[in-house]
Amino acid sequence: xxxxxxxxxxxxxxxxxxxxxxxxxxxxxDSVFGLVGPNGAGKTTTIKILMNAWQPTEGNAEVxxxxxxxxxxxxxxxxxxxxxxxxxxxxxxxxxxxxYLKPFYPDWDAARAQxxxxxxxxxPDRKIRNLSHGMRMKAALASSLAYRPRLIVLDEPFTGLxxxxxxxxxEGVLEGAEGATILISSHDLSEVESFASxxxxxxxxxxxxxxxxxxxVDRFREIEVTLANPLQSPISWxxxxxxxxxxxxxxxxxxxxxxxERTIAEVHRLLGNTHQISVNPMPLRAxxxxxxxxxxxxx
Amino acid sequence: MxxxxxxxxxxxxHLWFEIAIAITAVAAFTFTGARRALWLVDPVTNRTAAWTMxxxxxxxxxxxxxxxxxxxxxxxxDRQFWITRPYSWKSLLGAKALFIFVFINLPMLLADVAIxxxxxxxxxGAELPGLLWSQVxxxxxxxxxxxxxxxxxxxxxxxxxxxxxPCVIAVVVAIVAPEVVxxxxxxxxxxxxxxxxxxxxxxxxxxxxxxxxxxxxxxAARISAVAAAILAVLGMTLIPWSVAFKIQSWxxxxxxxxxxxxxxxxxxxxxxTRAVIEGNRVRIELPLNVSALPPDMSAKPExxxxxxxxxxxxxxxxxxxxxxxxxxxxxxxxxxxxxDGAFYRKVKDExxxxxxxxxxxxxxxxxxxxxxxxxxxxxxxxxxxxxxxQGANRQTYFLICSSGxxxxxxxxxxxxxxxxxxxAQYAWTSPRSRSISYSPFPAEPGINPVSQDFAxxxxxxxxxxxxxxxxxxxxxxxxxxxxxxxxxxxxQISSAPASP
Numbered sequence: 001x002x003x004x005x006x007x008x009x010x011x012x013x014x015x016x017x018x019x020x021x022x023x024x025x026x027x028x029x030d031s032v033f034g035l036v037g038p039n040g041a042g043k044t045t046t047i048k049i050l051m052n053a054w055q056p057t058e059g060n061a062e063v064x065x066x067x068x069x070x071x072x073x074x075x076x077x078x079x080x081x082x083x084x085x086x087x088x089x090x091x092x093x094x095x096x097x098x099x100y101l102k103p104f105y106p107d108w109d110a111a112r113a114q115x116x117x118x119x120x121x122x123x124p125d126r127k128i129r130n131l132s133h134g135m136r137m138k139a140a141l142a143s144s145l146a147y148r149p150r151l152i153v154l155d156e157p158f159t160g161l162x163x164x165x166x167x168x169x170x171e172g173v174l175e176g177a178e179g180a181t182i183l184i185s186s187h188d189l190s191e192v193e194s195f196a197s198x199x200x201x202x203x204x205x206x207x208x209x210x211x212x213x214x215x216x217v218d219r220f221r222e223i224e225v226t227l228a229n230p231l232q233s234p235i236s237w238x239x240x241x242x243x244x245x246x247x248x249x250x251x252x253x254x255x256x257x258x259x260x261e262r263t264i265a266e267v268h269r270l271l272g273n274t275h276q277i278s279v280n281p282m283p284l285r286a287x288x289x290x291x292x293x294x295x296x297x298x299x
Numbered sequence: 300m301x302x303x304x305x306x307x308x309x310x311x312x313h314l315w316f317e318i319a320i321a322i323t324a325v326a327a328f329t330f331t332g333a334r335r336a337l338w339l340v341d342p343v344t345n346r347t348a349a350w351t352m353x354x355x356x357x358x359x360x361x362x363x364x365x366x367x368x369x370x371x372x373x374x375x376x377d378r379q380f381w382i383t384r385p386y387s388w389k390s391l392l393g394a395k396a397l398f399i400f401v402f403i404n405l406p407m408l409l410a411d412v413a414i415x416x417x418x419x420x421x422x423x424g425a426e427l428p429g430l431l432w433s434q435v436x437x438x439x440x441x442x443x444x445x446x447x448x449x450x451x452x453x454x455x456x457x458x459x460x461x462x463x464x465p466c467v468i469a470v471v472v473a474i475v476a477p478e479v480v481x482x483x484x485x486x487x488x489x490x491x492x493x494x495x496x497x498x499x500x501x502x503x504x505x506x507x508x509x510x511x512x513x514x515x516x517x518x519a520a521r522i523s524a525v526a527a528a529i530l531a532v533l534g535m536t537l538i539p540w541s542v543a544f545k546i547q548s549w550x551x552x553x554x555x556x557x558x559x560x561x562x563x564x565x566x567x568x569x570x571x572t573r574a575v576i577e578g579n580r581v582r583i584e585l586p587l588n589v590s591a592l593p594p595d596m597s598a599k600p601e602x603x604x605x606x607x608x609x610x611x612x613x614x615x616x617x618x619x620x621x622x623x624x625x626x627x628x629x630x631x632x633x634x635x636x637x638x639d640g641a642f643y644r645k646v647k648d649e650x651x652x653x654x655x656x657x658x659x660x661x662x663x664x665x666x667x668x669x670x671x672x673x674x675x676x677x678x679x680x681x682x683x684x685x686x687x688x689q690g691a692n693r694q695t696y697f698l699i700c701s702s703g704x705x706x707x708x709x710x711x712x713x714x715x716x717x718x719x720x721x722x723a724q725y726a727w728t729s730p731r732s733r734s735i736s737y738s739p740f741p742a743e744p745g746i747n748p749v750s751q752d753f754a755x756x757x758x759x760x761x762x763x764x765x766x767x768x769x770x771x772x773x774x775x776x777x778x779x780x781x782x783x784x785x786x787x788x789x790x791q792i793s794s795a796p797a798s799p
Binding site: 048051052053054055073074076077079081083085086087088089091092096100101103104105140 | 301302305309312313371376377378379380382383384385386387516
């Protein structure tokens with residue numbers, strides 16, 4: 001896999017507020033990269049810089065191998081961008097919007113555009129200003145898939161959408177983005193966990209981790225240890241153990257570097273004899289909440 | 300180019316209503332402007348109210364159109380759909396420029412041709428330079444400022460604010476310190492100051508547009524615009540009028556050598572040598588005489604710089620353009636210097652040396668033309684097309700001259716005579732007291748492509764034709780003068796009447 005997006009020490013400050021702090025992030029080609037994090041984490045800032053809507057304060061970002069500040073129309077013919085708060089040409093009808101965009105893209109596929117309109121059930125003769133929010137997002141997505149872009153960037157695309165429309169959009173993205181790399185940002189992990197291949201977790205301008213979904217799910221485990229004897233003295237918990245809770249007979253924690261043999265050995269080394277060690281896989285949402293809590297405590 | 304045309308077609312489709320309004324305004328302008336040609340023969344066709352309304356509506360229609368077309372792909376902001384689409388900034392800027400050309404410049408060009416033709420002038424002949432230059436001025440005065448401001452704003456509200464803010468500042472400054480805003484009027488050389496402003500607009504406007512379209516760095520572009528505005532204001536207010544006159548002198552058509560046009564103190568005109576006390580200030584009036592001009596030439600003082608100095612080194616300097624029109628012409632001229640009362644009291648008994656320079660416009664090449672009453676208009680070379688008519692009561696006479704794109708840099712006087720062969724009886728003969736511009740450019744800023752000047756006579760004499768006399772500004776010269784041993788105490792002293 002080659003890198004289709006890469007940021008190096010990317011920093012963005014708005015006066016005294018640091019929105020991004022030396023962000024180093026790589027989005028491999030052909031991946032579906034979910035950039036998640038709470039509101040205000042810096043997701044939109046990252047995407048705005050990647051799309052050359054904003055200039056970085058420091059560092060740089062590369063998109064399709066080119067400095068984002070120098071993105072030319074040539075690169076934009078290979079990028080599809082959809083944002084929740086994008087301003088659309090309200091006066092255009094859906095059909096004219098697609099017709100208008102067509103000459104901008106050498107690879108525009110008119111049949112595919114028609115198919116997308118049908119798939120999203122978009123009324124061709126309705127003006128964009130008269131579309132619901134969900135319809136607008138569909139129109140924006142259809143207009144970004146019709147030319148088979150190499151890179152699709154979706155900035156909080158599901159905000160304010162009901163579950164049905166969200167599923168339609170996800171389906172549309174996955175069907176329509178064959179062979180494309182997708183960067184999708186969301187503050188709600190459940191929106192992306194079902195289809196993302198990679199996850200980056202951004203919090204207060206810092207990328208907490210960025211890795212393949214399978215490896216992320218594999219390395220997080222919720223562990224509950226029932227002790228044979230109460231603990232006599234306080235213990236210094238390993239850094240990989242988060243959200244450690246301790247009672248007289250039970251210790252619970254989240255191991256962020258789970259490895260069956262190593263973790264069990266570590267438990268026995270620190271806690272002595274145990275009655276039972278229960279190891280539970282974690283859904284992505286639980287991992288996200290754990291990291292968020294740990295991040296808040298650290299702060 | 301294909302993308303330019305594609306965006307252009309989209310803009311036409313979107314802004315058809317605004318385009319229709321602008322084209323209608325130009326059509327109304329063409330119709331009323333062409334009708335004005337009829338004034339030449341029938342002044343009662345004057346539709347001043349309609350004409351004034353068109354002159355107000357037309358720029359408003361243009362400005363709305365420019366703002367709307369540029370805001371259709373607004374440059375400030377980060378949420379516009381088009382910024383992540385493969386737009387080439389050159390194509391986008393080209394599309395906007397093409398739109399403005401097609402719906403503002405081109406209709407106006409055609410309207411100018413129609414109006415100028417209706418006035419019996421030749422838009423593609425003698426008036427062609429004026430026609431083309433008026434397009435440049437249209438771009439500088441009406442298009443570039445609003446286009447640049449539109450490129451720096453995201454919408455109409457911001458734009459209105461951007462327009463109103465400097466206007467409010469200018470009004471406040473005009474109230475507090477009117478000289479900063481108005482800076483006095485420099486008569487014929489005032490165009491130098493105006494063209495300073497045009498130069499700033501002509502350079503800064505395109506630079507801001509190109510910068511903003513290519514980089515969309517709005518903050519930097521806005522700072523540049525403010526800097527350009529400050530530069531324009533400084534250029535307008537700080538440029539000395541003597542520099543303007545120096546620039547004007549580059550455009551002299553004839554050399555007037557040093558022995559010609561001498562300036563001396565007219566010691567014989569005692570009654571003109573006065574000191575007028577005006578409260579804490581004293582106006583010193585010195586009669587000067589301009590002599591040694593060739594017989595077919597006359598001179599008009601445009602300004603002076605003067606230095607009054609006593610033997611002990613006490614000094615007063617004055618440097619100013621003169622207000623007043625062609626009626627100041629002649630051989631004699633009263634130099635008026637206002638000095639501080641304390642200075643006057645200190646030096647009035649001292650023998651003073653006065654050194655100064657008088658800046659003169661020399662007029663020559665007199666030309667006359669007779670204009671018979673009736674429907675026929677007569678082409679008067681270097682003036683325009685003139686027509687004379689007689690009112691129904693045969694006691695009212697009109698003489699109207701129309702010129703394309705600017706009034707010529709000539710002093711024109713009008714008169715009515717009984718017959719070309721008989722002894723002339725003038726109903727009205729003094730030079731017109733209109734302000735003329737010595738600008739070397741073939742068009743004046745403004746919308747109206749035809750400048751009209753007229754004389755109205757209402758007398759009981761029977762006249763048979765009108766007459767137009769014109770003299771051309773041929774040279775702009777500076778002449779130094781010196782007066783020795785001048786005692787202000789020898790001047791007639793009078794007090795200015797108190798203000799009511």
